[in-house]
Amino acid sequence: MLMMMPQLVVSGVSTGMLYAVVALSMTVVYKATTVVNFGHGDLVMAGAYAAFVFTAGIGLPFVPALVLALGALFLFGQLMQRALIEPILAGPHLSLAMMALAVGNVLRGAARVEWGNETLMLARPYPQTSFLLGPIVLTMDDIVISAVVLLLLLALFVVFHLSPLGKVVQAVFQTQRGAALVGINVRAFHGTMWGTGAALGAAGGALLALNTALTPDMGAWTLVRGFAAMTLGGFGSLYGAVVGGLLLGIMEKLLGFYVSTAFIDITAYVVTIVVLLVRPQGLFGRAAGRSV
Amino acid sequence: MASLLELAEVTVRYGGLNAVDNVSLGVQAGEVCAVIGPNGAGKTTLFNVVTGNAQSTAGRILFRGEEIQRLSPHEIAARGVRRTFQLGALFGELTALENVLTGLHTEIESGLLGLLLGSRRARAAEQAATAEARQLLELMEIGHLADRPARELSGGQQRMVEIVRAVASKPQLLLLDEPAVGLTPPMRAHLESVIRSLAKERQTGILVIEHAIELVMNISDRVIVLNYGAKIADAPPAEARANKAVLEAYLGHA
Amino acid sequence: MSRDGRAESRRSAPAARRRSGRVIFWLAPLALLPLPLFLNQYQQYVLNLILMYVPVGVGFNVVVGNLGQLAFSNVAFFGLGAYTAGILMAKLGLPWWATVLPAGITGAVAGCAASVPALRGVRSFSLAIMTLAFGELMRWTYIRSEWLTGGSMGMAVPASDLFGWRLDLESHKFYVFLVLAVAVVIATDRLLRSRVGRAFMAIKDNEVAAAAMGVPTGRYYVLGLAWSGFVVGIGGSMYALLVGHLSPDSFNLIELILEFAIIMVGGLGSLVGSVVGAVVITTTPEIFSDFPGFEELIFGLLIVLVILVLPRGLASLLARLHPVFRDRYYESA
Numbered sequence: 117m118l119m120m121m122p123q124l125v126v127s128g129v130s131t132g133m134l135y136a137v138v139a140l141s142m143t144v145v146y147k148a149t150t151v152v153n154f155g156h157g158d159l160v161m162a163g164a165y166a167a168f169v170f171t172a173g174i175g176l177p178f179v180p181a182l183v184l185a186l187g188a189l190f191l192f193g194q195l196m197q198r199a200l201i202e203p204i205l206a207g208p209h210l211s212l213a214m215m216a217l218a219v220g221n222v223l224r225g226a227a228r229v230e231w232g233n234e235t236l237m238l239a240r241p242y243p244q245t246s247f248l249l250g251p252i253v254l255t256m257d258d259i260v261i262s263a264v265v266l267l268l269l270l271a272l273f274v275v276f277h278l279s280p281l282g283k284v285v286q287a288v289f290q291t292q293r294g295a296a297l298v299g300i301n302v303r304a305f306h307g308t309m310w311g312t313g314a315a316l317g318a319a320g321g322a323l324l325a326l327n328t329a330l331t332p333d334m335g336a337w338t339l340v341r342g343f344a345a346m347t348l349g350g351f352g353s354l355y356g357a358v359v360g361g362l363l364l365g366i367m368e369k370l371l372g373f374y375v376s377t378a379f380i381d382i383t384a385y386v387v388t389i390v391v392l393l394v395r396p397q398g399l400f401g402r403a404a405g406r407s408v
Numbered sequence: 409m410a411s412l413l414e415l416a417e418v419t420v421r422y423g424g425l426n427a428v429d430n431v432s433l434g435v436q437a438g439e440v441c442a443v444i445g446p447n448g449a450g451k452t453t454l455f456n457v458v459t460g461n462a463q464s465t466a467g468r469i470l471f472r473g474e475e476i477q478r479l480s481p482h483e484i485a486a487r488g489v490r491r492t493f494q495l496g497a498l499f500g501e502l503t504a505l506e507n508v509l510t511g512l513h514t515e516i517e518s519g520l521l522g523l524l525l526g527s528r529r530a531r532a533a534e535q536a537a538t539a540e541a542r543q544l545l546e547l548m549e550i551g552h553l554a555d556r557p558a559r560e561l562s563g564g565q566q567r568m569v570e571i572v573r574a575v576a577s578k579p580q581l582l583l584l585d586e587p588a589v590g591l592t593p594p595m596r597a598h599l600e601s602v603i604r605s606l607a608k609e610r611q612t613g614i615l616v617i618e619h620a621i622e623l624v625m626n627i628s629d630r631v632i633v634l635n636y637g638a639k640i641a642d643a644p645p646a647e648a649r650a651n652k653a654v655l656e657a658y659l660g661h662a
Numbered sequence: 663m664s665r666d667g668r669a670e671s672r673r674s675a676p677a678a679r680r681r682s683g684r685v686i687f688w689l690a691p692l693a694l695l696p697l698p699l700f701l702n703q704y705q706q707y708v709l710n711l712i713l714m715y716v717p718v719g720v721g722f723n724v725v726v727g728n729l730g731q732l733a734f735s736n737v738a739f740f741g742l743g744a745y746t747a748g749i750l751m752a753k754l755g756l757p758w759w760a761t762v763l764p765a766g767i768t769g770a771v772a773g774c775a776a777s778v779p780a781l782r783g784v785r786s787f788s789l790a791i792m793t794l795a796f797g798e799l800m801r802w803t804y805i806r807s808e809w810l811t812g813g814s815m816g817m818a819v820p821a822s823d824l825f826g827w828r829l830d831l832e833s834h835k836f837y838v839f840l841v842l843a844v845a846v847v848i849a850t851d852r853l854l855r856s857r858v859g860r861a862f863m864a865i866k867d868n869e870v871a872a873a874a875m876g877v878p879t880g881r882y883y884v885l886g887l888a889w890s891g892f893v894v895g896i897g898g899s900m901y902a903l904l905v906g907h908l909s910p911d912s913f914n915l916i917e918l919i920l921e922f923a924i925i926m927v928g929g930l931g932s933l934v935g936s937v938v939g940a941v942v943i944t945t946t947p948e949i950f951s952d953f954p955g956f957e958e959l960i961f962g963l964l965i966v967l968v969i970l971v972l973p974r975g976l977a978s979l980l981a982r983l984h985p986v987f988r989d990r991y992y993e994s995a
Contacts, residue, residue: 213732218919221961
């Protein structure tokens, strides 16, 4: 039984990478505007479909298609923030949650109108081989997903910490009003961060679609896991989102194997509920806003 | 006679700071005590610890002889302690009348089942409370505002409604946190007479935080001066005014 | 004195109008009585669907609109009510009418459970995420409890009658549903116009100040969510009878958004809004039922539009037409 442990951890990490990128994308949005985007799962779905359109539809190779999908979602996220979220940003949290849910609903509806309930797959741009590392089986999917996510994390790190934009990011994360005082265009910044969040989510979606079927309803599944990872890591913590995602992926696999297969499905729900009840600030973060 | 409210060596510690530092004091029924002191002296924290909104680190708080420092705010309120808030805390969505009715919450006797079935008793209780709330607003000369949502009222009007809300249930102890802010001179005069009549006629014990020194001199039987959380004077108004420590505390910060 | 006199007359004219309007308001359900005679089977079904969504919307609105909590647990209450009714009918052979109260009670118990995070200080987005997870967990439970619920294939709910009066006819369901919907609206109206409703609104506005008035806020969280669970659970039992088949997919995120659309489009914190929302939102998907996806598209756009232009929903438009549609005492809209 224990023999399986390394294998489970490895595949858990691979799944966890996906959760991490989704949680990270939601955290970027949350940190910039303190809004939890309930439509984020559908942005992930839209990203997956965009990648599908650019590959299967237009016939582009995978990498340019991925870049275009990310760009498209970046624009969409920015537009969504500027046109729909910014006007009500000071309003009640209920309106913000509903607005995001509603936009997600529109996206889901649009996907269903276009593709119905047919299940589509994203063609892998690489052979589906696997490697044996001692007792561990490593699939090409595991390698590609992990590599792309690590690249994205690296890029994000560079942008947030080493580039000139990083100074702006840190300043606004510290204090919004202070940032406005020193001449940073906070509105434009909000838009950029929503765009970044949406693009990161799209990357998660496209990677997810490499080994899962595309459906208009994949957003809800993703959203719940993104929430769980975010909650576990702690709201508003970028590192927390990554660690939370990886932990969630590993926990699903371990609990699913050693305790009950049910845990493959319910770990995310249970983690969300237990963490918020017992340690609402998660591993690294501060508790989310308390007023409605 | 035992005090209505008795604080014995009460301390409230936030981080490394004593917001309230070893304060002892007593308030008698029918007595008006002003609490003054420079900004950050711990006046509002003192109120909060009495009403259960802040936890004391040390000391005992007795209301009518009962220890209340472990009770939650609504339990303390239900025992007859009501307050207003420094920044005003009306329910903006509710009308002035509904705000006052909320002040009467604990006085309206109606069971859940009675409400759901529309029992005569529940309806009568509700009607009586509504009539009473309207009358209270009339007494305060703001009856014409009864059906306006609170958020539409001016700052001074909101203060007045909040005071009516706090006194509606005939509390034995009333804590007013800067009640005169935003009041016009006539409103202010009216407030003074209301405070005095509450103390004289209803025997309400009243603690008032107030910066308007004139108002303090007019209404209070006693002045409690706080500085850096500690009580530095507790004396009749004229004496407190002449107290050296008080002058230093104020002038030192002016 | 003269100022007060004027205020008095200004107040009493609409008050009188409101009183006369109120009579009309309660007579309206009577006017609906002959309605099934003029409608075909399908139209009667849609009408019943509307009546079913009245308690569902009313219950949801109490939590979100009145108590001001971002609790997404409504679909869980709805599903639990529906499955309670369905299981009692299919497994124990109870007639439908005997399952209505148990369904409500199951919902109320779930409501008490859903108030635990609120009592522990979880609010806003955190509460929303948590209750969303709770709802999804319930859906997973329906799928996995195959022996009881038929799993993802769903379960059939047997036909029922009311002391020999057939309940498989849409027109018959209509009268039963009408009674239930009106009862829920009246009871909730009484609750919201009493000190309980004021306590809800006070907690929504300023929890600290509410507690300072002696309102036991924790108890009202439990009461609000339990009442919501109760009436939504009753709505669930109506669903079981109306649709005759229960499947876990009926209680997913899409259903949650439909229920959100009801209270947002109708008007948050407004009983009238819940009813109006049920009418508008229930008929919309039926119009588009042949075009998968359109219903979600339309709901999404409707909610976006309402948030941006009509934040108090259709009820606020109606309130301008006639004071009877106002949920509160005050005059300005």
